Amino acid sequence: MTIQNILSDLAASRQTREALYQDFHRHPELSLQEYRTAERIEAELRSYGIEVLRIGKTGVVGVINNGPGPVVAMRGDIDALPMAEQSGKDYAATGVTQLDEATGQQTPVAHTCGHDVHIVCLLGAAKALQDHRQDWSGTFLAVFQPGEENAAGAQAMVDAGIVDKLPKPDVYLGQHVLGTLPGGAVGIRSGALFSAAASVEITLYGKGSHGSMPNLGVDPIVLGAAIVTRLQTIVAREVAPRETAVVTVGSFHAGSKSNIIPDSAVLQLNTRAFDKAVEAHLHEAIERIVRAECEAARSPRPPQFRYYDRYPLTHNHAEPTARVRAAFDAYFGEDSVEMAPVPASEDFSIIPDAFGCPYSYWGLGGFADWKQAPGNHSPFFAPDLQPTLDRGVEAIIVAASPWLIGGVQ
Amino acid sequence: MTIQNILSDLAASRQTREALYQDFHRHPELSLQEYRTAERIEAELRSYGIEVLRIGKTGVVGVINNGPGPVVAMRGDIDALPMAEQSGKDYAATGVTQLDEATGQQTPVAHTCGHDVHIVCLLGAAKALQDHRQDWSGTFLAVFQPGEENAAGAQAMVDAGIVDKLPKPDVYLGQHVLGTLPGGAVGIRSGALFSAAASVEITLYGKGSHGSMPNLGVDPIVLGAAIVTRLQTIVAREVAPRETAVVTVGSFHAGSKSNIIPDSAVLQLNTRAFDKAVEAHLHEAIERIVRAECEAARSPRPPQFRYYDRYPLTHNHAEPTARVRAAFDAYFGEDSVEMAPVPASEDFSIIPDAFGCPYSYWGLGGFADWKQAPGNHSPFFAPDLQPTLDRGVEAIIVAASPWLIGGVQ
Amino acid sequence: MTIQNILSDLAASRQTREALYQDFHRHPELSLQEYRTAERIEAELRSYGIEVLRIGKTGVVGVINNGPGPVVAMRGDIDALPMAEQSGKDYAATGVTQLDEATGQQTPVAHTCGHDVHIVCLLGAAKALQDHRQDWSGTFLAVFQPGEENAAGAQAMVDAGIVDKLPKPDVYLGQHVLGTLPGGAVGIRSGALFSAAASVEITLYGKGSHGSMPNLGVDPIVLGAAIVTRLQTIVAREVAPRETAVVTVGSFHAGSKSNIIPDSAVLQLNTRAFDKAVEAHLHEAIERIVRAECEAARSPRPPQFRYYDRYPLTHNHAEPTARVRAAFDAYFGEDSVEMAPVPASEDFSIIPDAFGCPYSYWGLGGFADWKQAPGNHSPFFAPDLQPTLDRGVEAIIVAASPWLIGGVQ
């Protein structure tokens, strides 16, 4: 009963998995429109003899019940991005487009965030576990999650009843291929890993007037400027200096002509925090300041706040993360590293939070020349095939081992 | 030799002038595209036996040389506005459109600023002077000026050589029909009458960055907000409290998404002042503050300033205005009133300033129910036919009388 | 019955009045501590045979009942300033000090605002009227008012019952010697003459903290800065551009050390307006903005507002001012001029407002070399003895003449 046994077919299956990866890579699909992707995943799982549940439109879960023991869920996200790939790879998704159901427009699509790696590694790990049932005990759930890029897919699986349809995991695991770790390394840390993020659209109301008669109006541009200026005090004065928090006003739009005072202004803000209480404070402070400035300006209507693109905090639980880290250290040696928090965001934690179970998430280095690697979401992002695909399978088996084979080793 | 003699045909010609007015009203034309209007003016003047000069594409001057004596120029502006009339008059320009040569788009047009009144009153006065040459002496110039609404027409006549083509006036006169004076009244004041106005488009340069990494960028929205806020000190602290000055930021546009820090922002400002030195100070202060704030923000490129829609100050000269006022008082009695400065703007003064001659400009009340009158540029603006059209002719003759018949009366 | 008769002793009494002036000048006294001054005024009036009332501690009124006819009150203020005179005049109040009853400190005192001129001119006019009772008819009230400089003296006379103790005037007159008019000229205007003024002390509450832990406090300096910045929008955006209004923050005090966030800040503001509604708007806007900014900052306690040094608007009534102006024009010819509004303030109007009677106030040029004249409150302020002292007597008689001799002239 060892990790090595479970992974003993890795070399033999390498070519098959690479071909599978290239197939997914050539067929990227937009968030919550991963129809072909989900079909293919389901077909693969079934071909391995694994039981499959569809949860929601494009969510897929492979379930391996293998005797008594802990339940381990592993998440792989499956969607691509609305952009044109420029990686130059021979398996690049050149010229691939998809009809965006939201806009009705045909749009380019590409796997420029590496979710295809996640799919194939999770399929590989599931097959290895299925093929070596004698080497472990417990339950393994391979959770193929749609819609990470629009922060809607994990919630969609929760809304579709994932909590009722699956046993509660003892641990919920996840991984992401990155250019910010050495190629082939696995990186993890306890605590805050990805920031909580949210966007807020704020509509401010003034009163229009001719530009030469400001006294007859309420100037929403002066109001908006006061707000933008005053918002700087949140990070500078209200948040503890050692906390990491960001309040960005990414757009400010008001008015059409120099000599007309407009009657409204629209600001779009983005917030980042590595602590839920800090994020709550940011939003409370934004609303407090905006409302107060509107009163200062005698704004004729209360401001409107619309929150969107909300990503939860990804905050690795200490106990399972320590177990994963110890397993990584033992198996990968120097390739097991400490990972720094990343100011990006993930919807990963929504499902384990819905289950009420702990989680742990790690990064997987995807580029030998990682110091020069393109960032995720770059049109040039395309990880090295190897050792990435092998390493991603190994990482899953190793991370799950403290639960699935740890007790019986 | 009296005013009364010159005006003796007023009643007899009334119907003809009203019909002429309705014709112009039904055929409004955009600024510097007053082709039919100029043709009609020229034809009228020639039919009165008056010599005509075309100055520029649509500028028309009628010249009456009538022996020794002062030269009096009277300006009537002739263009209409790109909007749909909603006056409900039976002679309304309903449904009239014109091809805007600048945009290539067909646009509605209407005489909602009353320039058609100005045309007909000036034609009427010219005819009266031509028909009663024995009652005055000197030279009368009827200056039909295009393009007031876009601040380009007076300059166009200057560029086309008006100064060289006409004798230098001893006084340059003008009038405007308004809803802010009692119907039938003439109002004038010495000194500042219409504000100087200018628009400034300011482009601010930042450095784009992901919204979660403000330290890698230079935020042009925070910079723009600082500028808008700081600009308030110009009127509040730098301009003398008794001066009238306005600095309005009419538009602020930057950014496209909440989580992207954009690399530039564009502000459009409008300034008003009743004194050239004050206007110069406003512009100096705006540039000073914008440049300094860009330095404070470590902006990577200097800001750009583009001035447009500049209107000069209309500041009635004291001596000729006193003469006009005395003539108005004597002729109109209680209908001759003091006019308050108006925060609107005019390009009237450009031509007399080019000549280096003094000028005087007055308002003409156009509505019996003036307290309820629609403002100029309102789609409902349409002055009462009478006494407006008569009174506008009388006002010209009376205002010119101190020069043309004053010495010989 | 003529002005000339009443003023026929002017030359003969000149030397006496100059000596009297120098005596007052050498004995300046602080606001509401004008003990010797009031004694001397009372003694003078009694020596002229005029009935005297003391109203309040240092208020003095001389009453001349002279048959049927209107009641004219003329005000002269009598207090000096807490500063050392540097005029260099041989009659300068060099080294004069007085115990300030409010602070318990000995302080220098000087007549650097010319109230001693007002005293002597009013005494001179009262004596002339008393000596020439056959030349006019009605009642003359010579109101010697204390405490103008601290805005408390007119109110003190109202509180002491002036309205019940004197007949209601038909007109209440006043004058001030100034360096902003040509020497010997009298200047008047209908409407706003002196601004309404008020001071407001605002205490802002924060929460103290070590400077390295701003999140544990509420920073009252950042709050105060936001307020000062935001207050600029009142004059720049809320007040009509043609109105004259000023909001000055004259002092800002907070904190004792660079690394301690203090728990409060104190601002002192001064406002000026030439219209009661505008002043009310300024104060409403200040309170609105301060309260809102305190909310934006999550200030732990509401801000406190203390109003002080409030001066009412001095806004000459049109009808009596027209009568005074006509009398000035007739008597003084070219020395009767239009006076521009002054951004200084006066408590003059408090008494006529308490009576509910109209008032008119004029300026008296006090310096031949007026273009170089020191301003009121300058340590160098000392008007020319003549023609100032004569002209000030004449101005009172002439201004009162439409009521006292106008009807019978």
Next chain:
Amino acid sequence: MTIQNILSDLAASRQTREALYQDFHRHPELSLQEYRTAERIEAELRSYGIEVLRIGKTGVVGVINNGPGPVVAMRGDIDALPMAEQSGKDYAATGVTQLDEATGQQTPVAHTCGHDVHIVCLLGAAKALQDHRQDWSGTFLAVFQPGEENAAGAQAMVDAGIVDKLPKPDVYLGQHVLGTLPGGAVGIRSGALFSAAASVEITLYGKGSHGSMPNLGVDPIVLGAAIVTRLQTIVAREVAPRETAVVTVGSFHAGSKSNIIPDSAVLQLNTRAFDKAVEAHLHEAIERIVRAECEAARSPRPPQFRYYDRYPLTHNHAEPTARVRAAFDAYFGEDSVEMAPVPASEDFSIIPDAFGCPYSYWGLGGFADWKQAPGNHSPFFAPDLQPTLDRGVEAIIVAASPWLIGGVQ
């Protein structure tokens, strides 16, 4: 050759050391005026048979040359604070005052930062090393440093030539008794431990004017407010979100009266950073913003910047800190903890930086009831006598052991 041998007299000497501590505690002295303290330290060292150097007025170094091997310096700071102790201890310095040589004023003094603990622990460790010379080899320097509280004492010893008078240490050690660690625990961390701190006094120049005539002046309060507001952008936008930085404006003083615009304003700022480059950025940004805002305001003179109370960053070197930590772990077990960075500041690093040698600094928990412990500089601060005094001696011997006995153990 073991730590245990060196510390074998700890129990026997306990009472003597406690009495010594109480003596120092009862005789606190101000920074750089530690005359009695230095005398007593010198006398103690000599009584142990240790060679003594005086470096500067009140700096004392005990030197133990004990054969070949590394040079270890241990710093203990010795000064007290200008405040009245309120600890209620029977050995409290109740009523103790000292003449402050800087101000000429008698001021209360108290050891409310625990430097007396540092003295006695360092004396105790030096005596133990001197008494057990056979158990270690190398050189030990006991550096008693004056003037930590005013950031001037370490520099004073450098100025007095400490680098030339002593051998270059292989490591420079230090400790501080704190209420933020569990009682008896020792805490250390590699990297940033105490922030770099600096104060900046900024004088801004305006132009005075009467409050009603802002146009004649340059308002330094509006300027100061703009600066305070704009400074918030440094931490909010310019510093990387994961960095810890603070810019506090701790005092703002300008003006004396509501209606006088003053001619200057004075701000006092304090900055904190855990990285030298970040601190340099803060100061560059402060100066950039202040200068630019002065230009925006047309300030008549450049602003003045005066830096004071500068504390360097305390940033433990990785290699010696790892050795100290390992020694702590081995000796103290669970009482050896990781210490979090502290937003306070120290001048500790000035001497090792002058030597060009690495350093390591740790905290010593001083209160059993540490969750309720008063902060350093509180008038109630008075650590438990034990185990603090014992533990402080042990910590020094253990920390030095990798150098002094590590190689030969």
